[in-house]
Amino acid sequence: MLDTVNAAPAQGAAQLGWTGVVRFLHLAPRAFLPMRAAETLTLVAGRGIEGDRYMIGNEEGFYSHKPEEGRQVTLFELETLVALKRDFGIELGPEEHRRNVTVEGVPLNHLVGRRFWLGETLLEATRLSVPCRHIEEITGKAIFDPLINRSGLNCKIRQGGIVKVGDTVRNAA
């Protein structure tokens, strides 16, 4: 019990599942720099996003906080941005949360330890992201507390490729 979710289909007509979509893509080549929107991102299996600060081997001898094998690409829910505005009156843009991919309709917190397709790329979710105290300094917005437990998802890239805004996100069986 509670070691895994039940993957068997539900009885009767109920269909478990979800399908989501990529709404925004962002990257930054170095620590602290503002994220820049992109129409596409190139994901390299086992390494990261081309041109992004977390690409393994990108910053010679330095690591942005620490290198993390499980953080080759990061995702964030558009729904969280909507909730921040609705519940806290804080307007946070998709370029401000500092994750690479903003998705809609994807239950990120349910995906830890699972694989899913992001467009043509295959990701494996390693763990939930934690908010960072410094994000309040950078954005000037009090978002640390509201982002606890919904600060996105860290993933490894199992199969690389090009991800585009509008791509479909779906479970990999």
Next chain:
Amino acid sequence: MKARPITTVKTVVTGIEEAGAGTKLFTLADPDQWDLPPFKPGAHIDLHLPNGLVRTYSLCNEPADNARYVIAVKREAEGRGGSRALHDDVGVGDVIGVSLPRGGLEPDARVARYVFVAGGIGVTPFLSMARHFQRTAQADVTLHLVVREEMPLAAHLSSLIEAGTVVVHRTSREGRPDLAELVGDPNPETMVGCCGPESMIEDFERVTAAWPAARVHVERFVAPPPIIDPDAKPFTLSLARSGGEIHVRAGQTMLAALKEGGIDIATSCCGGICGACKVGWIEGKPVHRDRVLSPYERERYLMVCVAGSDSERLVLDL
């Protein structure tokens, strides 16, 4: 080489320009011309110089000009070495780490008029503000620049002088201007500011004593201390295993003090929720403030990113 955490924004010197009166303008940019972290008009940054010195300079460009940081540095032969290092040793193409920008003016829609008084090279923060307000046409700006004779940044000020935004007062010819007259009477729609030598700032503070504090802005060119809890006290960390002692300043985090002392601690959230920076404690009275340890764990561990101390000495298992 051991991987180190990144604590500064990497910039490259892309331009150095002689700007008169012993002053040079340095332009810093991202190596790929990426936008730099945003800043408010008149903000300042710390430069981590190649010789290990850390020095604070005001940005003189405006926030909309966001792909570079421009600083004006006057060579102070008798100074503490920061300006000499920049003037004498730094060249185009050199890499310099800088802090995130701090301070500056939060433009306030209720302010219709800004009156700034600057002494010499103290003009830099107001140059950024004057440019910002000139472009956005949000408010009227008058900048009184007091110099002995030669003006720094003459080429950059000329259009502002022509527009009447900058008024130059040369003390060698007209003596010192009367600050009270330049500043005028308190007015809820006017904000006044000053940056210059300490004696000028003191005069300025005297003539603006009757002004509401929110309408007076003084730039002092020193790194402002982080917002300190008035009850915060300094304390000492004793490191049980390595035998060292580390002093934690009032309001400083243990984490920052340990880092200054060259002790590397893994962190992630820096806000007491993730558990990455857990350290054992042996003796003393920690103040926990985290949201990750259970009462039982707190008897032996603390989170150095948020914990404080109620005792003068706290012994850590480090």
